[in-house]
Amino acid sequence: MKNKTIGVFYDGNSSVPQPIELSFDKGTSMFHFELANNTANSWKLESVSFEKKGMALNLQHGEETVQSIMVKDSDFIRDLTVFRKNNGQLDWYHKLLNLGLTSHAFFAFLIMLFIGLSYVYAIPWVAEKSVVLIPEDYDDKLGSNFFQENMFFSSVDSVKTAALNAFAKELKLKNNKPIKFTVVDSDIVNAFALPDGNIVVYQGILDEMKSYEELVALIGHEVSHVNNRHSMKAICRSLSGYLFISAILGDANGIMATIGDNVNSLQSLSFSREFEHQADLDGFEILVSNGVNPQGMSDLFKRLQQDNTISIPEFLSSHPLTEERISYIDKMIKTRSFEAKTNDKLKGIFEKLKK
């Protein structure tokens, strides 16, 4: 090992460069050097902190007054590093740092993978489970606020609202909170459920329907959203996804955060698809358990898809409706056994609900 080199010493009190001859004694692990005024100095290896600066190595010694030696001899630096490594003097941090670009790129890949996996699997799961912690009061408050703000500018048809509520009363909905229906006089082909149990149905979607079974299917579907707290779950998922992304990338840089944001909205879209699927299944069960022909659900979706070839009805865009959705309902109709007979009371109310 090369154990002698020249360096520049700074005494920590002035910026005067003092050229020195620095030697390292392997046996005792000590640095030795002599200053111009003939004072001899010895530094123990363990009491020296090393800092790599470009091609040079900076040796620092002392607490309050920090003395330092700058060494530029690459052979000396390499041998010293090897010696420190062999004697367990190199800490784990520098070991990680010295692994090189390929390993670091691999780490980066692992980190990205980890972030991706936790974002897609862990975070939504945690968020959904944490919905239990949010009191149901909050769902109610959120829903009724939204309801009041929205209904302020809508014309509510009170006669039909009463009729729809009477219609729903005839059904066993397995609801865990009171459900209240409202019919809005508007051509919009849509219906939506609020977390407080308010379900808003537009006249437009009622006019599209040809049978009361379709209306039961719609009600069953919307009630499932309320029962499963889908709105709150969606909020929690999207919020926690956003928080996660911004916590991870927040201080990385703006562009990454923007990319993350868009990924997040894509993700919430498929979340709602998953919720729609659950609502379809629950709706199907409600149809069957009330002795209503589940063909109504299939009919409703097909009609909504066919009758609106030019503009996509809102029910479809907010409840993404695909061929796949119709096909799994048709499949269930074929495989499940059910008893259905015409319910004249429901049929009567349904006629009144149509224009």
Place this chain on the structure above:
Amino acid sequence: MNEPLTSSKSYKIDFNGNGSDFFGVIIVNWLLTIVTLGLYYPWAKAKRLQFLYGETSLNGDSFSFHGTGKEMFKGFLKAILIFISLYGLLALFIYLKIPFVGLLLFYLGFIAILPLAIHGSYRYRMSRTSWRGIRFGYRGDRNELTKNFFKWIFFTIISLGLYGSWMSINLRKYLLNNVRFGEIEMNYEGDGGDYFILNLKGYFLTVFTLGIYAFWWQKDLFEYYIDNLSLNKGKDEIQLNSTVTGGGFFKLAFVNLFILIGTLGLGYAWVVTRTMKYIFSNIELEGNIDLDSIQQTEANYKDATGEDISDFLDLDFVM
């Protein structure tokens, strides 16, 4: 040494860091931050600053950042405590059903924290930065800065923001004029009025040229910062001089954007090192201060609370 007039000396300031080394620092930081569920953040920050300072050199000798993760972690805890008490105060007043008083106190508290954070972070950063073992230091007075800060904020509000230019320059002047490097004093000579006109011109030309002028505006702002900066030691002086160009900034931003997009953000390390290299290679120093005879004058200061509050608030205007 005793000559009355020392001849002009040559100085060179450089950034030597390369992207792949910085990438290593960032990735190891990321890894450890994730493994420790975020607790490593102060240490990660220390490592990042140590790298960036260590790769910056003056006349071939590097700067050093001596701040440690432990110091910044302590500061981090104090900063959290301060924010919690602020929010606690707000919550208390909301509970007492006088939310307006609470909000007023909350915002006043927030504004009052700003000068304290700036003061603290300057003291910490400067004291923990050295070159050839000689520490930097910040000698501003906390109360004076706070008083001035409130005065400037008040003027800015009643002038509907117009005073903002004067406020920025006054603040910069106060901070930089109190920076020491051993016995060397820093000196900034900007003027709020000039700065206002510079920004007005920059804004309108940027709008008229559909954004293209923004790079030349940036060049003007950088020039206004650097060209007004000088170092003094007794009668000796070093004048700083910027040689950046609008075209240079344009090229820098354009290539950086491509690196970021092309690597899905992973090229961030190269973006930083390229930017630092461009900036430091375009600062010229001219004068006659003898850098080989600076004496240590500034004390150690290890409280990182202000530094951490600034970090929370994203106040990133430490030089």
